Amino acid sequence: MTGIIGRYVFREAARTWVVVTLVLLLILVTNQFASVIGDAASDRLPRDAISLVMGLTTLQYLTILVPVSLFLAVMLALARLYSDSEMAALMACGVAPQDLYRPLLMLAGLLALVVGWLALTVAPGAIRDVQDLAEQARRQASLDLLEPGRFVSFAGGQSVLYAESVGDKGRLRNVFVQRRGTEGTEVVVAREAWQVIDEAAQIRVLTFGEGTRYEGEPGSAAFRVITFAEHGIPFALPAPGPVVRRPQARSLSELRVSEKLEDRAELQWRLSVPITVLVLTILAVPLARSEPRQGRFAGLAPAVLVYITYANLLGAGKVWIERGTVPVGIGLWWVHGVFLTGALLLLAAHEGWLRPRSLARGSR
Numbered sequence: 270m271t272g273i274i275g276r277y278v279f280r281e282a283a284r285t286w287v288v289v290t291l292v293l294l295l296i297l298v299t300n301q302f303a304s305v306i307g308d309a310a311s312d313r314l315p316r317d318a319i320s321l322v323m324g325l326t327t328l329q330y331l332t333i334l335v336p337v338s339l340f341l342a343v344m345l346a347l348a349r350l351y352s353d354s355e356m357a358a359l360m361a362c363g364v365a366p367q368d369l370y371r372p373l374l375m376l377a378g379l380l381a382l383v384v385g386w387l388a389l390t391v392a393p394g395a396i397r398d399v400q401d402l403a404e405q406a407r408r409q410a411s412l413d414l415l416e417p418g419r420f421v422s423f424a425g426g427q428s429v430l431y432a433e434s435v436g437d438k439g440r441l442r443n444v445f446v447q448r449r450g451t452e453g454t455e456v457v458v459a460r461e462a463w464q465v466i467d468e469a470a471q472i473r474v475l476t477f478g479e480g481t482r483y484e485g486e487p488g489s490a491a492f493r494v495i496t497f498a499e500h501g502i503p504f505a506l507p508a509p510g511p512v513v514r515r516p517q518a519r520s521l522s523e524l525r526v527s528e529k530l531e532d533r534a535e536l537q538w539r540l541s542v543p544i545t546v547l548v549l550t551i552l553a554v555p556l557a558r559s560e561p562r563q564g565r566f567a568g569l570a571p572a573v574l575v576y577i578t579y580a581n582l583l584g585a586g587k588v589w590i591e592r593g594t595v596p597v598g599i600g601l602w603w604v605h606g607v608f609l610t611g612a613l614l615l616l617a618a619h620e621g622w623l624r625p626r627s628l629a630r631g632s633r
Contacts, residue, residue: 385543419431473503516531
């Protein structure tokens with residue numbers, strides 16, 4: 270009988286978790302999609318990497334969503350059992366609320382392993398990949414990202430290019446370029462243009478064919494007009510330089526050997542993700558308790574408030590570690606201890622374990 274009830278509770282919680290996770294993930298990914306499209310449009314990301322960036326971003330979001338989605342799923346699943354009087358029937362059969370921990374902690378343990386792997390290894394790797402893609406976009410020639418009929422800023426914002434169309438092999442048709450320098454403004458109008466990149470010399474040469482070049486100062490009539498068959502303008506490529514890794518993007522091995530407070534705080538933050546999954550699952554059981562007439566959403570608002578407090582304390586604790594306010598030995602463990610203790614006290618209060626035996630016997 271216990272095995273059947275355990276599988277039933279496990280299935281209800283797992284099914285609800287999948288639905289809650291998909292809904293929350295859809296909301297976050299939809300908001301992030303607009304940001305990624307904006308980065309690609311402003312040449313901060315390669316356009317052919319949009320789907321890859323969205324996939325990497327989704328992996329990062331899962332480390333945030335799994336704890337809260339499981340917490341809400343357990344709350345909703347148990348609240349339904351209370352509202353439909355199924356919990357009363359289970360208790361009449363000798364099933365106590367603490368007996369629900371076995372299937373729920375089994376689900377939480379599986380998800381804690383998955384989210385721990387994501388937080389410790391996968392998500393930091395995804396952040397590194399996104400940074401590498403951003404660096405690639407910075408190094409990539411802006412002309413490769415040109416859309417016909419759209420002005421593109423390149424060469425550090427000192428030049429603006431417009432092309433009516435893009436032909437074969439990336440050749441631009443009916444090109445307009447404005448370039449600002451210390452000696453004035455230069456405007457080039459040409460029938461076509463193409464580029465050649467010399468990686469060894471770190472130079473990009475934008476070559477124009479069959480056009481006119483105007484040189485002078487805006488507002489002055491002293492302009493020089495040059496007609497050419499072929500004309501090239503060199504631009505210096507951005508210096509490659511090393512990509513600066515934030516603590517969130519550093520590997521687990523780097524964080525373990527680092528003595529910096531920022532890295533120590535980041536390591537404890539990642540370790541806190543699977544611990545949070547387990548603590549919130551334990552906390553959800555007493556918080557989900559309700560009367561049959563209260564409805565399944567009665568305890569949802571307090572649960573959200575509890576999660577917000579938990580998450581904010583973890584964020585504050587991480588900042589305190591980085592500033593040296595809280596010793597690394599204490600770290601974020603006190604936050605988990607406080608909420609785990611609160612969960613056990615709530616469970617004990619609901620079960621009457623804190624009352625004297627005579628009062629508990631009389632109430633029963």
